[in-house]
Amino acid sequence: MAQKTYAGVTVELTDEGYLVDKNQWNKEMAVEIAQENDITLTAKHFAVIEFLRDKVEKGETLTIRAIGKSGIVDIKGFYELFPGAPLKVATKISGLSKPVSCV
Amino acid sequence: MTEKEEYPLKKVCIICAKGNLEDVYAACVMANGAVMEGIETKVFFTFFGLDAITKKQMNHLHTATVGNPAMRMPNGWAFPSVLGMLPGVEAGVSSIMKKQMEALDIPTIPEFLEMITAGGGELYACKLATDMFKLKKEDLSDEVKDIITVGEFYGLCGGQGTQIIFT
Structure with missing residues:
Protein backbone atom coordinates (compact mmCIF):
# COMPACT_ATOMS: atom_id res chain seq x y z
CA MET A 1 0.00 0.00 0.00
CA ALA A 2 1.34 3.42 -0.90
CA GLN A 3 0.20 6.99 -0.69
CA LYS A 4 0.32 9.50 -3.46
CA THR A 5 -0.94 12.98 -4.07
CA TYR A 6 -2.99 13.63 -7.17
CA ALA A 7 -4.54 17.03 -7.83
CA GLY A 8 -3.79 18.10 -4.27
CA VAL A 9 -5.49 15.10 -2.66
CA THR A 10 -3.49 12.37 -0.94
CA VAL A 11 -4.91 8.96 -1.80
CA GLU A 12 -4.15 5.34 -0.93
CA LEU A 13 -2.96 3.23 -3.84
CA THR A 14 -2.64 -0.53 -4.25
CA ASP A 15 0.80 -1.97 -5.13
CA GLU A 16 -0.17 -1.78 -8.77
CA GLY A 17 -1.23 1.84 -8.57
CA TYR A 18 -5.01 1.52 -8.44
CA LEU A 19 -7.00 3.80 -6.14
CA VAL A 20 -8.15 1.96 -3.01
CA ASP A 21 -11.25 4.13 -2.62
CA LYS A 22 -12.96 5.03 -5.88
CA ASN A 23 -14.93 7.77 -4.13
CA GLN A 24 -11.77 9.84 -3.67
CA TRP A 25 -11.46 10.13 -7.43
CA ASN A 26 -12.16 13.27 -9.42
CA LYS A 27 -11.56 14.41 -12.98
CA GLU A 28 -8.45 16.44 -12.16
CA MET A 29 -6.95 13.30 -10.64
CA ALA A 30 -7.79 11.37 -13.79
CA VAL A 31 -5.83 13.89 -15.85
CA GLU A 32 -2.73 13.39 -13.67
CA ILE A 33 -2.96 9.59 -13.59
CA ALA A 34 -3.40 9.63 -17.37
CA GLN A 35 -0.26 11.76 -17.75
CA GLU A 36 1.70 9.13 -15.83
CA ASN A 37 0.55 6.69 -18.51
CA ASP A 38 1.45 9.11 -21.33
CA ILE A 39 -2.19 9.75 -22.18
CA THR A 40 -3.75 13.18 -22.65
CA LEU A 41 -7.43 12.86 -21.86
CA THR A 42 -10.04 14.02 -24.37
CA ALA A 43 -13.82 14.19 -24.17
CA LYS A 44 -13.91 10.68 -25.66
CA HIS A 45 -11.68 9.37 -22.87
CA PHE A 46 -13.98 10.93 -20.30
CA ALA A 47 -17.04 9.37 -21.94
CA VAL A 48 -15.38 5.93 -21.54
CA ILE A 49 -14.35 6.74 -17.95
CA GLU A 50 -17.92 7.72 -17.12
CA PHE A 51 -19.21 4.50 -18.69
CA LEU A 52 -16.75 2.38 -16.68
CA ARG A 53 -17.53 4.10 -13.39
CA ASP A 54 -21.24 3.78 -14.05
CA LYS A 55 -20.88 0.03 -14.74
CA VAL A 56 -18.93 -0.51 -11.53
CA GLU A 57 -21.47 1.55 -9.60
CA LYS A 58 -24.13 -0.89 -10.83
CA GLY A 59 -21.99 -3.82 -9.71
CA GLU A 60 -21.38 -5.12 -13.23
CA THR A 61 -18.18 -6.81 -14.41
CA LEU A 62 -16.13 -4.75 -16.84
CA THR A 63 -15.36 -6.41 -20.16
CA ILE A 64 -13.83 -5.08 -23.34
CA ARG A 65 -16.80 -6.53 -25.16
CA ALA A 66 -19.23 -4.37 -23.18
CA ILE A 67 -17.19 -1.27 -23.99
CA GLY A 68 -17.31 -2.21 -27.67
CA LYS A 69 -21.10 -2.34 -27.41
CA SER A 70 -21.40 0.87 -25.38
CA GLY A 71 -21.88 3.05 -28.43
CA ILE A 72 -19.10 5.33 -27.20
CA VAL A 73 -16.21 3.67 -28.94
CA ASP A 74 -15.57 0.40 -30.79
CA ILE A 75 -12.97 -2.07 -29.54
CA LYS A 76 -10.30 -0.85 -31.93
CA GLY A 77 -10.95 2.71 -30.83
CA PHE A 78 -10.72 1.66 -27.18
CA TYR A 79 -7.25 0.20 -27.78
CA GLU A 80 -6.26 3.46 -29.48
CA LEU A 81 -7.55 5.61 -26.60
CA PHE A 82 -5.78 3.59 -23.91
CA PRO A 83 -2.83 1.89 -25.64
CA GLY A 84 -1.20 -1.26 -24.32
CA ALA A 85 -3.49 -2.94 -21.84
CA PRO A 86 -6.58 -0.74 -22.32
CA LEU A 87 -8.91 -2.13 -19.67
CA LYS A 88 -6.21 -1.95 -16.99
CA VAL A 89 -5.06 1.52 -17.97
CA ALA A 90 -8.61 2.84 -18.32
CA THR A 91 -9.73 1.53 -14.93
CA LYS A 92 -6.63 2.96 -13.29
CA ILE A 93 -7.34 6.40 -14.73
CA SER A 94 -10.99 6.02 -13.73
CA GLY A 95 -10.01 5.46 -10.11
CA LEU A 96 -11.46 1.94 -10.14
CA SER A 97 -10.02 -1.38 -8.93
CA LYS A 98 -7.99 -3.60 -11.19
CA PRO A 99 -10.41 -5.43 -13.52
CA VAL A 100 -10.93 -9.13 -12.87
CA SER A 101 -12.45 -9.96 -16.23
CA CYS A 102 -10.96 -12.40 -18.74
CA VAL A 103 -12.81 -11.09 -21.75
CA MET B 1 16.42 -7.59 0.40
CA THR B 2 17.11 -9.59 -2.72
CA GLU B 3 16.07 -8.24 -6.07
CA LYS B 4 13.98 -10.70 -8.04
CA GLU B 5 14.49 -10.32 -11.75
CA GLU B 6 11.35 -10.56 -13.79
CA TYR B 7 11.07 -11.42 -17.45
CA PRO B 8 7.59 -10.44 -18.55
CA LEU B 9 5.93 -12.22 -21.44
CA LYS B 10 6.22 -10.11 -24.55
CA LYS B 11 4.71 -12.26 -27.26
CA VAL B 12 2.51 -15.35 -27.43
CA CYS B 13 2.08 -17.53 -30.48
CA ILE B 14 -0.96 -19.78 -30.15
CA ILE B 15 -1.63 -22.79 -32.33
CA CYS B 16 -5.26 -23.90 -32.63
CA ALA B 17 -5.39 -27.36 -34.20
CA LYS B 18 -8.79 -28.62 -33.04
CA GLY B 19 -12.28 -27.58 -34.07
CA ASN B 20 -14.25 -28.48 -30.94
CA LEU B 21 -16.10 -25.54 -29.45
CA GLU B 22 -14.08 -25.75 -26.23
CA ASP B 23 -10.70 -26.01 -27.93
CA VAL B 24 -11.41 -23.03 -30.14
CA TYR B 25 -12.62 -21.04 -27.16
CA ALA B 26 -9.47 -21.93 -25.24
CA ALA B 27 -7.37 -20.54 -28.07
CA CYS B 28 -9.54 -17.43 -28.42
CA VAL B 29 -9.70 -16.65 -24.70
CA MET B 30 -5.95 -17.00 -24.36
CA ALA B 31 -5.28 -14.94 -27.47
CA ASN B 32 -7.70 -12.18 -26.54
CA GLY B 33 -6.46 -12.24 -22.95
CA ALA B 34 -2.93 -11.66 -24.19
CA VAL B 35 -4.04 -8.81 -26.43
CA MET B 36 -5.84 -7.24 -23.46
CA GLU B 37 -2.61 -7.33 -21.47
CA GLY B 38 -0.74 -5.58 -24.25
CA ILE B 39 1.15 -8.75 -25.22
CA GLU B 40 1.90 -9.20 -28.93
CA THR B 41 -0.33 -12.06 -30.12
CA LYS B 42 -0.32 -14.34 -33.15
CA VAL B 43 -2.67 -17.28 -33.69
CA PHE B 44 -2.07 -20.07 -36.21
CA PHE B 45 -5.12 -22.13 -37.17
CA THR B 46 -4.42 -25.53 -38.60
CA PHE B 47 -6.17 -28.80 -39.37
CA PHE B 48 -9.66 -28.93 -37.77
CA GLY B 49 -8.89 -25.68 -36.00
CA LEU B 50 -9.47 -24.08 -39.41
CA ASP B 51 -13.22 -24.46 -38.79
CA ALA B 52 -12.91 -21.57 -36.33
CA ILE B 53 -11.92 -19.17 -39.12
CA THR B 54 -13.89 -20.71 -42.00
CA LYS B 55 -16.91 -18.53 -42.76
CA LYS B 56 -19.20 -21.52 -43.36
CA GLN B 57 -18.26 -23.33 -40.14
CA MET B 58 -17.34 -20.71 -37.58
CA ASN B 59 -20.91 -20.29 -36.30
CA HIS B 60 -21.56 -24.02 -36.09
CA LEU B 61 -18.83 -25.36 -33.83
CA HIS B 62 -19.87 -28.14 -31.49
CA THR B 108 -19.20 -15.74 -30.19
CA ILE B 109 -16.25 -17.06 -32.18
CA PRO B 110 -16.56 -14.55 -35.08
CA GLU B 111 -16.84 -11.73 -32.55
CA PHE B 112 -13.84 -13.06 -30.65
CA LEU B 113 -11.77 -13.01 -33.84
CA GLU B 114 -12.77 -9.38 -34.38
CA MET B 115 -11.83 -8.49 -30.80
CA ILE B 116 -8.41 -10.07 -31.18
CA THR B 117 -7.59 -8.24 -34.40
CA ALA B 118 -9.11 -4.97 -33.13
CA GLY B 119 -6.53 -5.07 -30.36
CA GLY B 120 -3.69 -5.71 -32.81
CA GLY B 121 -3.55 -9.52 -32.64
CA GLU B 122 -2.88 -11.39 -35.88
CA LEU B 123 -4.62 -14.51 -37.19
CA TYR B 124 -3.08 -16.89 -39.69
CA ALA B 125 -4.25 -20.03 -41.51
CA CYS B 126 -1.98 -22.98 -42.16
CA LYS B 127 -1.03 -23.40 -45.82
CA LEU B 128 -0.85 -27.18 -45.72
CA ALA B 129 -4.21 -27.60 -43.99
CA THR B 130 -6.01 -25.08 -46.24
CA ASP B 131 -4.67 -26.99 -49.26
CA MET B 132 -5.90 -30.22 -47.73
CA PHE B 133 -9.39 -28.90 -47.00
CA LYS B 134 -9.43 -27.02 -50.33
CA LEU B 135 -9.97 -23.67 -48.67
CA LYS B 136 -9.05 -20.33 -50.21
CA LYS B 137 -8.44 -16.96 -48.55
CA GLU B 138 -11.99 -15.87 -49.47
CA ASP B 139 -13.47 -18.88 -47.63
CA LEU B 140 -11.86 -17.62 -44.44
CA SER B 141 -12.91 -14.86 -42.06
CA ASP B 142 -11.87 -11.37 -43.14
CA GLU B 143 -9.97 -11.12 -39.86
CA VAL B 144 -7.42 -13.68 -41.12
CA LYS B 145 -4.28 -11.86 -42.17
CA ASP B 146 -2.72 -14.48 -44.38
CA ILE B 147 -2.28 -18.13 -45.26
CA ILE B 148 1.27 -19.08 -44.31
CA THR B 149 3.50 -22.13 -43.94
CA VAL B 150 4.56 -23.48 -40.58
CA GLY B 151 8.06 -22.19 -41.31
CA GLU B 152 6.75 -18.71 -41.86
CA PHE B 153 4.79 -18.94 -38.61
CA TYR B 154 7.93 -19.89 -36.72
CA GLY B 155 9.58 -16.94 -38.37
CA LEU B 156 6.99 -14.73 -36.61
CA CYS B 157 7.63 -16.39 -33.25
CA GLY B 158 11.14 -15.09 -32.65
CA GLY B 159 12.39 -12.81 -29.91
CA GLN B 160 13.04 -12.91 -26.20
CA GLY B 161 10.02 -13.32 -23.97
CA THR B 162 8.05 -15.29 -26.59
CA GLN B 163 6.05 -18.41 -25.85
CA ILE B 164 4.36 -20.85 -28.18
CA ILE B 165 1.15 -22.38 -26.88
CA PHE B 166 -0.59 -25.36 -28.46
CA THR B 167 -4.26 -25.77 -27.61
Whole structure:
Protein backbone atom coordinates (compact mmCIF):
# COMPACT_ATOMS: atom_id res chain seq x y z
CA MET A 1 0.00 0.00 0.00
CA ALA A 2 1.34 3.42 -0.90
CA GLN A 3 0.20 6.99 -0.69
CA LYS A 4 0.32 9.50 -3.46
CA THR A 5 -0.94 12.98 -4.07
CA TYR A 6 -2.99 13.63 -7.17
CA ALA A 7 -4.54 17.03 -7.83
CA GLY A 8 -3.79 18.10 -4.27
CA VAL A 9 -5.49 15.10 -2.66
CA THR A 10 -3.49 12.37 -0.94
CA VAL A 11 -4.91 8.96 -1.80
CA GLU A 12 -4.15 5.34 -0.93
CA LEU A 13 -2.96 3.23 -3.84
CA THR A 14 -2.64 -0.53 -4.25
CA ASP A 15 0.80 -1.97 -5.13
CA GLU A 16 -0.17 -1.78 -8.77
CA GLY A 17 -1.23 1.84 -8.57
CA TYR A 18 -5.01 1.52 -8.44
CA LEU A 19 -7.00 3.80 -6.14
CA VAL A 20 -8.15 1.96 -3.01
CA ASP A 21 -11.25 4.13 -2.62
CA LYS A 22 -12.96 5.03 -5.88
CA ASN A 23 -14.93 7.77 -4.13
CA GLN A 24 -11.77 9.84 -3.67
CA TRP A 25 -11.46 10.13 -7.43
CA ASN A 26 -12.16 13.27 -9.42
CA LYS A 27 -11.56 14.41 -12.98
CA GLU A 28 -8.45 16.44 -12.16
CA MET A 29 -6.95 13.30 -10.64
CA ALA A 30 -7.79 11.37 -13.79
CA VAL A 31 -5.83 13.89 -15.85
CA GLU A 32 -2.73 13.39 -13.67
CA ILE A 33 -2.96 9.59 -13.59
CA ALA A 34 -3.40 9.63 -17.37
CA GLN A 35 -0.26 11.76 -17.75
CA GLU A 36 1.70 9.13 -15.83
CA ASN A 37 0.55 6.69 -18.51
CA ASP A 38 1.45 9.11 -21.33
CA ILE A 39 -2.19 9.75 -22.18
CA THR A 40 -3.75 13.18 -22.65
CA LEU A 41 -7.43 12.86 -21.86
CA THR A 42 -10.04 14.02 -24.37
CA ALA A 43 -13.82 14.19 -24.17
CA LYS A 44 -13.91 10.68 -25.66
CA HIS A 45 -11.68 9.37 -22.87
CA PHE A 46 -13.98 10.93 -20.30
CA ALA A 47 -17.04 9.37 -21.94
CA VAL A 48 -15.38 5.93 -21.54
CA ILE A 49 -14.35 6.74 -17.95
CA GLU A 50 -17.92 7.72 -17.12
CA PHE A 51 -19.21 4.50 -18.69
CA LEU A 52 -16.75 2.38 -16.68
CA ARG A 53 -17.53 4.10 -13.39
CA ASP A 54 -21.24 3.78 -14.05
CA LYS A 55 -20.88 0.03 -14.74
CA VAL A 56 -18.93 -0.51 -11.53
CA GLU A 57 -21.47 1.55 -9.60
CA LYS A 58 -24.13 -0.89 -10.83
CA GLY A 59 -21.99 -3.82 -9.71
CA GLU A 60 -21.38 -5.12 -13.23
CA THR A 61 -18.18 -6.81 -14.41
CA LEU A 62 -16.13 -4.75 -16.84
CA THR A 63 -15.36 -6.41 -20.16
CA ILE A 64 -13.83 -5.08 -23.34
CA ARG A 65 -16.80 -6.53 -25.16
CA ALA A 66 -19.23 -4.37 -23.18
CA ILE A 67 -17.19 -1.27 -23.99
CA GLY A 68 -17.31 -2.21 -27.67
CA LYS A 69 -21.10 -2.34 -27.41
CA SER A 70 -21.40 0.87 -25.38
CA GLY A 71 -21.88 3.05 -28.43
CA ILE A 72 -19.10 5.33 -27.20
CA VAL A 73 -16.21 3.67 -28.94
CA ASP A 74 -15.57 0.40 -30.79
CA ILE A 75 -12.97 -2.07 -29.54
CA LYS A 76 -10.30 -0.85 -31.93
CA GLY A 77 -10.95 2.71 -30.83
CA PHE A 78 -10.72 1.66 -27.18
CA TYR A 79 -7.25 0.20 -27.78
CA GLU A 80 -6.26 3.46 -29.48
CA LEU A 81 -7.55 5.61 -26.60
CA PHE A 82 -5.78 3.59 -23.91
CA PRO A 83 -2.83 1.89 -25.64
CA GLY A 84 -1.20 -1.26 -24.32
CA ALA A 85 -3.49 -2.94 -21.84
CA PRO A 86 -6.58 -0.74 -22.32
CA LEU A 87 -8.91 -2.13 -19.67
CA LYS A 88 -6.21 -1.95 -16.99
CA VAL A 89 -5.06 1.52 -17.97
CA ALA A 90 -8.61 2.84 -18.32
CA THR A 91 -9.73 1.53 -14.93
CA LYS A 92 -6.63 2.96 -13.29
CA ILE A 93 -7.34 6.40 -14.73
CA SER A 94 -10.99 6.02 -13.73
CA GLY A 95 -10.01 5.46 -10.11
CA LEU A 96 -11.46 1.94 -10.14
CA SER A 97 -10.02 -1.38 -8.93
CA LYS A 98 -7.99 -3.60 -11.19
CA PRO A 99 -10.41 -5.43 -13.52
CA VAL A 100 -10.93 -9.13 -12.87
CA SER A 101 -12.45 -9.96 -16.23
CA CYS A 102 -10.96 -12.40 -18.74
CA VAL A 103 -12.81 -11.09 -21.75
CA MET B 1 16.42 -7.59 0.40
CA THR B 2 17.11 -9.59 -2.72
CA GLU B 3 16.07 -8.24 -6.07
CA LYS B 4 13.98 -10.70 -8.04
CA GLU B 5 14.49 -10.32 -11.75
CA GLU B 6 11.35 -10.56 -13.79
CA TYR B 7 11.07 -11.42 -17.45
CA PRO B 8 7.59 -10.44 -18.55
CA LEU B 9 5.93 -12.22 -21.44
CA LYS B 10 6.22 -10.11 -24.55
CA LYS B 11 4.71 -12.26 -27.26
CA VAL B 12 2.51 -15.35 -27.43
CA CYS B 13 2.08 -17.53 -30.48
CA ILE B 14 -0.96 -19.78 -30.15
CA ILE B 15 -1.63 -22.79 -32.33
CA CYS B 16 -5.26 -23.90 -32.63
CA ALA B 17 -5.39 -27.36 -34.20
CA LYS B 18 -8.79 -28.62 -33.04
CA GLY B 19 -12.28 -27.58 -34.07
CA ASN B 20 -14.25 -28.48 -30.94
CA LEU B 21 -16.10 -25.54 -29.45
CA GLU B 22 -14.08 -25.75 -26.23
CA ASP B 23 -10.70 -26.01 -27.93
CA VAL B 24 -11.41 -23.03 -30.14
CA TYR B 25 -12.62 -21.04 -27.16
CA ALA B 26 -9.47 -21.93 -25.24
CA ALA B 27 -7.37 -20.54 -28.07
CA CYS B 28 -9.54 -17.43 -28.42
CA VAL B 29 -9.70 -16.65 -24.70
CA MET B 30 -5.95 -17.00 -24.36
CA ALA B 31 -5.28 -14.94 -27.47
CA ASN B 32 -7.70 -12.18 -26.54
CA GLY B 33 -6.46 -12.24 -22.95
CA ALA B 34 -2.93 -11.66 -24.19
CA VAL B 35 -4.04 -8.81 -26.43
CA MET B 36 -5.84 -7.24 -23.46
CA GLU B 37 -2.61 -7.33 -21.47
CA GLY B 38 -0.74 -5.58 -24.25
CA ILE B 39 1.15 -8.75 -25.22
CA GLU B 40 1.90 -9.20 -28.93
CA THR B 41 -0.33 -12.06 -30.12
CA LYS B 42 -0.32 -14.34 -33.15
CA VAL B 43 -2.67 -17.28 -33.69
CA PHE B 44 -2.07 -20.07 -36.21
CA PHE B 45 -5.12 -22.13 -37.17
CA THR B 46 -4.42 -25.53 -38.60
CA PHE B 47 -6.17 -28.80 -39.37
CA PHE B 48 -9.66 -28.93 -37.77
CA GLY B 49 -8.89 -25.68 -36.00
CA LEU B 50 -9.47 -24.08 -39.41
CA ASP B 51 -13.22 -24.46 -38.79
CA ALA B 52 -12.91 -21.57 -36.33
CA ILE B 53 -11.92 -19.17 -39.12
CA THR B 54 -13.89 -20.71 -42.00
CA LYS B 55 -16.91 -18.53 -42.76
CA LYS B 56 -19.20 -21.52 -43.36
CA GLN B 57 -18.26 -23.33 -40.14
CA MET B 58 -17.34 -20.71 -37.58
CA ASN B 59 -20.91 -20.29 -36.30
CA HIS B 60 -21.56 -24.02 -36.09
CA LEU B 61 -18.83 -25.36 -33.83
CA HIS B 62 -19.87 -28.14 -31.49
CA THR B 63 -18.65 -29.72 -28.34
CA ALA B 64 -18.25 -33.50 -28.42
CA THR B 65 -20.99 -35.38 -26.57
CA VAL B 66 -19.44 -38.77 -27.33
CA GLY B 67 -16.14 -39.81 -25.81
CA ASN B 68 -16.04 -36.77 -23.57
CA PRO B 69 -15.73 -37.96 -19.95
CA ALA B 70 -16.08 -34.43 -18.56
CA MET B 71 -19.49 -34.06 -20.19
CA ARG B 72 -22.24 -33.79 -17.57
CA MET B 73 -26.00 -33.39 -17.43
CA PRO B 74 -27.22 -30.08 -15.98
CA ASN B 75 -27.80 -31.91 -12.65
CA GLY B 76 -24.21 -33.11 -12.48
CA TRP B 77 -24.74 -36.73 -13.54
CA ALA B 78 -22.36 -38.22 -16.07
CA PHE B 79 -23.65 -37.79 -19.61
CA PRO B 80 -24.18 -41.21 -21.19
CA SER B 81 -22.27 -41.47 -24.46
CA VAL B 82 -25.20 -43.39 -25.94
CA LEU B 83 -27.34 -40.25 -25.58
CA GLY B 84 -24.69 -38.19 -27.29
CA MET B 85 -25.00 -40.37 -30.37
CA LEU B 86 -28.64 -39.47 -30.94
CA PRO B 87 -29.26 -37.02 -33.77
CA GLY B 88 -29.54 -33.44 -32.59
CA VAL B 89 -28.17 -34.03 -29.08
CA GLU B 90 -24.74 -32.65 -29.86
CA ALA B 91 -26.27 -29.57 -31.49
CA GLY B 92 -28.61 -29.12 -28.52
CA VAL B 93 -25.87 -29.41 -25.94
CA SER B 94 -23.70 -26.99 -27.91
CA SER B 95 -26.56 -24.54 -28.15
CA ILE B 96 -27.14 -24.64 -24.36
CA MET B 97 -23.43 -24.08 -23.83
CA LYS B 98 -23.44 -21.08 -26.18
CA LYS B 99 -26.40 -19.56 -24.28
CA GLN B 100 -24.57 -19.93 -20.97
CA MET B 101 -21.52 -18.26 -22.45
CA GLU B 102 -23.56 -15.37 -23.82
CA ALA B 103 -24.91 -14.80 -20.29
CA LEU B 104 -21.32 -14.39 -19.08
CA ASP B 105 -20.58 -11.86 -21.82
CA ILE B 106 -18.35 -14.38 -23.60
CA PRO B 107 -18.37 -13.45 -27.27
CA THR B 108 -19.20 -15.74 -30.19
CA ILE B 109 -16.25 -17.06 -32.18
CA PRO B 110 -16.56 -14.55 -35.08
CA GLU B 111 -16.84 -11.73 -32.55
CA PHE B 112 -13.84 -13.06 -30.65
CA LEU B 113 -11.77 -13.01 -33.84
CA GLU B 114 -12.77 -9.38 -34.38
CA MET B 115 -11.83 -8.49 -30.80
CA ILE B 116 -8.41 -10.07 -31.18
CA THR B 117 -7.59 -8.24 -34.40
CA ALA B 118 -9.11 -4.97 -33.13
CA GLY B 119 -6.53 -5.07 -30.36
CA GLY B 120 -3.69 -5.71 -32.81
CA GLY B 121 -3.55 -9.52 -32.64
CA GLU B 122 -2.88 -11.39 -35.88
CA LEU B 123 -4.62 -14.51 -37.19
CA TYR B 124 -3.08 -16.89 -39.69
CA ALA B 125 -4.25 -20.03 -41.51
CA CYS B 126 -1.98 -22.98 -42.16
CA LYS B 127 -1.03 -23.40 -45.82
CA LEU B 128 -0.85 -27.18 -45.72
CA ALA B 129 -4.21 -27.60 -43.99
CA THR B 130 -6.01 -25.08 -46.24
CA ASP B 131 -4.67 -26.99 -49.26
CA MET B 132 -5.90 -30.22 -47.73
CA PHE B 133 -9.39 -28.90 -47.00
CA LYS B 134 -9.43 -27.02 -50.33
CA LEU B 135 -9.97 -23.67 -48.67
CA LYS B 136 -9.05 -20.33 -50.21
CA LYS B 137 -8.44 -16.96 -48.55
CA GLU B 138 -11.99 -15.87 -49.47
CA ASP B 139 -13.47 -18.88 -47.63
CA LEU B 140 -11.86 -17.62 -44.44
CA SER B 141 -12.91 -14.86 -42.06
CA ASP B 142 -11.87 -11.37 -43.14
CA GLU B 143 -9.97 -11.12 -39.86
CA VAL B 144 -7.42 -13.68 -41.12
CA LYS B 145 -4.28 -11.86 -42.17
CA ASP B 146 -2.72 -14.48 -44.38
CA ILE B 147 -2.28 -18.13 -45.26
CA ILE B 148 1.27 -19.08 -44.31
CA THR B 149 3.50 -22.13 -43.94
CA VAL B 150 4.56 -23.48 -40.58
CA GLY B 151 8.06 -22.19 -41.31
CA GLU B 152 6.75 -18.71 -41.86
CA PHE B 153 4.79 -18.94 -38.61
CA TYR B 154 7.93 -19.89 -36.72
CA GLY B 155 9.58 -16.94 -38.37
CA LEU B 156 6.99 -14.73 -36.61
CA CYS B 157 7.63 -16.39 -33.25
CA GLY B 158 11.14 -15.09 -32.65
CA GLY B 159 12.39 -12.81 -29.91
CA GLN B 160 13.04 -12.91 -26.20
CA GLY B 161 10.02 -13.32 -23.97
CA THR B 162 8.05 -15.29 -26.59
CA GLN B 163 6.05 -18.41 -25.85
CA ILE B 164 4.36 -20.85 -28.18
CA ILE B 165 1.15 -22.38 -26.88
CA PHE B 166 -0.59 -25.36 -28.46
CA THR B 167 -4.26 -25.77 -27.61
